[in-house]
Amino acid sequence: MAKDSTGQDILELRSMPVETMESILATAKEMKNIVLRDIKKLPTLRGRSIINLFFEPSTRTRTSFELAGKYLGADVVNITTSASSVVKGESLRDTLLTVEAMGVDVIVMRHSAEGAAHFAAKAVQPIIVNAGDGAHEHPTQGLLDMFTIREKKGTIAGQKIVIIGDITHSRVARSDIWGLKKLGADVHLCGPATLMPRDIGELGVTVHARVEEALEGADVVNVLRIQKERQQKGLFPSAREYARIFGVNDARLKLAKPDVLILHPGPMNRGLEIAFDVAYSEQSVIQEQVTNGVAVRMSILFQALMGGKKIEAVD
Amino acid sequence: MKLLIKGGRIINPALNMDIAGDILITDGCIAEIGQKIDGAGAEIFDATGYIVAPGLVDMHVHLREPGLEAKEDIYSGTRAAAAGGFTTIACMPNTKPVVDSSIAVSGIIQRAQNEGVVRVRAIGALSKGQEGKELAEIGDMVAAGAVALSDDGHYVSSARLFQAGLLYANMFDKVVISHAEEESLVEDGHMHEGAISAMLGMRSRPAVAEDIAVMRDVMLAEYTGARLHIAHVSSANAVEFIRQAKKRGVKVTAEATPHHLTLTDEAVIGFDTATKVNPPLRSADHVQALIQGLNDGTIDAIATDHAPHAAEEKDMEYIYAPSGFAGLETSVGVILTSLYHTGQCTLPQILEKMTIGPARILGGEAGVLQPGAAADITLIDPDREWVVDETTFYTKGKKTPFSGQKLKGKAVAVFVAGELIMKNGEVLK
Ligand SMILES: [Zn+2]
Numbered sequence: 001m002a003k004d005s006t007g008q009d010i011l012e013l014r015s016m017p018v019e020t021m022e023s024i025l026a027t028a029k030e031m032k033n034i035v036l037r038d039i040k041k042l043p044t045l046r047g048r049s050i051i052n053l054f055f056e057p058s059t060r061t062r063t064s065f066e067l068a069g070k071y072l073g074a075d076v077v078n079i080t081t082s083a084s085s086v087v088k089g090e091s092l093r094d095t096l097l098t099v100e101a102m103g104v105d106v107i108v109m110r111h112s113a114e115g116a117a118h119f120a121a122k123a124v125q126p127i128i129v130n131a132g133d134g135a136h137e138h139p140t141q142g143l144l145d146m147f148t149i150r151e152k153k154g155t156i157a158g159q160k161i162v163i164i165g166d167i168t169h170s171r172v173a174r175s176d177i178w179g180l181k182k183l184g185a186d187v188h189l190c191g192p193a194t195l196m197p198r199d200i201g202e203l204g205v206t207v208h209a210r211v212e213e214a215l216e217g218a219d220v221v222n223v224l225r226i227q228k229e230r231q232q233k234g235l236f237p238s239a240r241e242y243a244r245i246f247g248v249n250d251a252r253l254k255l256a257k258p259d260v261l262i263l264h265p266g267p268m269n270r271g272l273e274i275a276f277d278v279a280y281s282e283q284s285v286i287q288e289q290v291t292n293g294v295a296v297r298m299s300i301l302f303q304a305l306m307g308g309k310k311i312e313a314v315d
Numbered sequence: 316m317k318l319l320i321k322g323g324r325i326i327n328p329a330l331n332m333d334i335a336g337d338i339l340i341t342d343g344c345i346a347e348i349g350q351k352i353d354g355a356g357a358e359i360f361d362a363t364g365y366i367v368a369p370g371l372v373d374m375h376v377h378l379r380e381p382g383l384e385a386k387e388d389i390y391s392g393t394r395a396a397a398a399g400g401f402t403t404i405a406c407m408p409n410t411k412p413v414v415d416s417s418i419a420v421s422g423i424i425q426r427a428q429n430e431g432v433v434r435v436r437a438i439g440a441l442s443k444g445q446e447g448k449e450l451a452e453i454g455d456m457v458a459a460g461a462v463a464l465s466d467d468g469h470y471v472s473s474a475r476l477f478q479a480g481l482l483y484a485n486m487f488d489k490v491v492i493s494h495a496e497e498e499s500l501v502e503d504g505h506m507h508e509g510a511i512s513a514m515l516g517m518r519s520r521p522a523v524a525e526d527i528a529v530m531r532d533v534m535l536a537e538y539t540g541a542r543l544h545i546a547h548v549s550s551a552n553a554v555e556f557i558r559q560a561k562k563r564g565v566k567v568t569a570e571a572t573p574h575h576l577t578l579t580d581e582a583v584i585g586f587d588t589a590t591k592v593n594p595p596l597r598s599a600d601h602v603q604a605l606i607q608g609l610n611d612g613t614i615d616a617i618a619t620d621h622a623p624h625a626a627e628e629k630d631m632e633y634i635y636a637p638s639g640f641a642g643l644e645t646s647v648g649v650i651l652t653s654l655y656h657t658g659q660c661t662l663p664q665i666l667e668k669m670t671i672g673p674a675r676i677l678g679g680e681a682g683v684l685q686p687g688a689a690a691d692i693t694l695i696d697p698d699r700e701w702v703v704d705e706t707t708f709y710t711k712g713k714k715t716p717f718s719g720q721k722l723k724g725k726a727v728a729v730f731v732a733g734e735l736i737m738k739n740g741e742v743l744k
Contacts, residue, residue, distance in 0.1 A: 092631060203510065
């Protein structure tokens with residue numbers, strides 16, 4: 001099914017053209033000015049409707065999309081379907097068809113199954129924005145990380161960027177890898193071998209077993225959230241041990257560049273993957289990532305709906 | 316009633332025969348094979364330009380009956396087989412209920428006689444309910460006509476029970492077919508473990524799970540002296556273990572599927588559920604190892620593992636979709652396109668793996684053209700170009716990863732006991 005002529009699905013950064021990423025990042029800059037001003041309202045998407053269709057709870061991402069849509073003047077509705085109330089696999093197409101029948105323009109979708117956004121894009125006409133599909137990708141988070149790094153460092157090209165934690169289960173890591181590499185970054189990964197996909201090196205990243213080695217000379221460190229459930233599955237022995245071996249703390253950060261930037265997709269487990277003093281240090285841009293998230297999502301909704309068009313002067 | 320199949324290239328791997336010639340059929344049996352037969356009074360079937368081969372044998376098919384008829388049944392499954400060029404198929408017992416008793420085996424055979432258009436051989440379960448806990452009544456099932464035993468769909472995780480199954484089946488000279496995959500390593504995986512699964516973030520099934528399982532089963536076959544067959548081999552190490560075991564004289568045979576011989580895990584990019592299968596599509600190095608195994612005789616048979624599912628079952632998120640897809644109607648085209656027309660295998664090699672190879676493993680008569688044998692014959696046009704259109708399939712579960720692909724090579728006619736049951740892809744019964 002072809003989408004209408006201007007719109008486009010936002011499914012993943014792996015296949016997204018660099019020009020599209022650049023255009024989203026450029027527009028996000030203008031959007032951030034809107035977010036920071038007193039009256040945050042644009043008429044750009046007036047008369048357009050957006051549904052946040054979340055099959056996994058995520059207050060943070062959902063709220064970010066909701067505000068992004070509203071600041072642009074769109075009508076935004078949230079549907080949060082807890083995974084337990086949906087019979088596995090059976091109802092995704094039905095749910096999508098129902099939403100489509102209500103006449104929405106954009107479906108922002110979060111789902112626990114890898115590829116769910118691709119499935120949706122093929123199943124229905126509205127534009128699909130992937131807000132996270134299993135461990136596959138989280139393209140809007142990737143773009144907001146890119147936006148934040150570029151804002152602080154001026155460029156992404158040539159930066160040593162280290163992603164630390166549970167790579168196996170991280171959609172953020174995958175979107176970051178593609179996005180950052182396309183813009184010329186030197187991407188390094190680190191985490192327990194049990195949480196590192198065996199062949200991830202084939203994606204053109206450097207994998208480190210020791211966090212000290214990974215942090216050496218790093219420009220940017222993105223610390224991933226560790227889910228304690230992984231411990232029950234035997235993927236690491238204890239939180240205590242994780243913090244001791246892989247936790248990002250002040251002492252370890254001395255190995256990085258003095259102006260190293262600390263990112264975290266949140267919510268944080270302070271004292272586990274990230275030490276308290278690091279989370280709130282000068283180098284931490286974790287709070288700012290949240291603000292940037294709204295700006296980037298405004299830009300993404302704009303890109304998705306208006307594809308290619310230039311935003312009219314916003315001031 | 317006489318029929319003369321005239322002027323084809325007769326490839327009869329069981330007898331090392333590859334000649335231009337004719338086959339005379341009388342009363343459903345082959346009367347004569349020769350370079351020029353005087354078919355006075357016979358009806359003539361012109362086979363000019365075609366390969367005339369023994370009726371193709373597929374030793375690994377899921378007919379889904381009883382219990383799962385929404386996916387497939389004996390009526391539709393045997394017609395799909397005929398359309399694909401097969402005259403004999405063996406069906407796996409993982410139905411609902413499981414085929415684990417003599418009654419169930421007789422039921423399949425009876426239904427196949429009534430509903431089927433090709434010969435159906437039943438494979439019985441190795442363990443009751445395929446639960447891997449107690450042996451099924453193997454002797455009774457063999458008496459009822461079961462040609463092999465298998466818990467296909469599951470690995471028999473208890474080495475003790477598997478050993479018992481090998482020993483017990485061997486008393487009846489029946490082969491045990493193993494679905495070899497160490498389950499604790501593949502738990503909830505949806506595709507091959509490799510660069511592509513790392514990229515897609517999908518839980519995966521490492522090849523080492525198959526390696527370990529094959530190794531254990533081969534060692535038990537060696538230890539017991541019993542006959543073992545490894546279904547749908549897909550990993551390079553598994554091929555190597557089987558090769559080494561054969562050299563030592565272990566009674567092990569193996570099959571590979573058209574999809575594992577031709578597709579890689581890159582097909583999964585895009586999350587089309589038609590690419591989800593178990594064992595999963597692996598990377599190119601594994602595919603090459605399988606082709607090597609086919610060429611050097613390590614792999615004895617090509618089997619489709621035809622595993623249809625109803626359309627709505629496959630129409631969902633990749634990770635929730637069931638594994639398996641239709642294979643009968645694309646098998647010849649896929650194999651000829653990818654292995655013959657690329658020069659990787661010869662026609663006699665390929666046909667051996669699709670006729671006498673599997674027939675020998677199952678025992679009984681099939682897979683050979685010789686005077687006195689039933690006239691089960693498949694005609695193949697090796698150069699016929701066609702595009703896979705699953706809407707024309709006879710199988711109920713129409714998903715295929717080959718959808719829309721242009722293939723070269725097709726079965727164009729099928730005779731079962733001298734009766735023409737398929738012509739140009741159309742099943743006549
Ligand atoms: Zn199997």
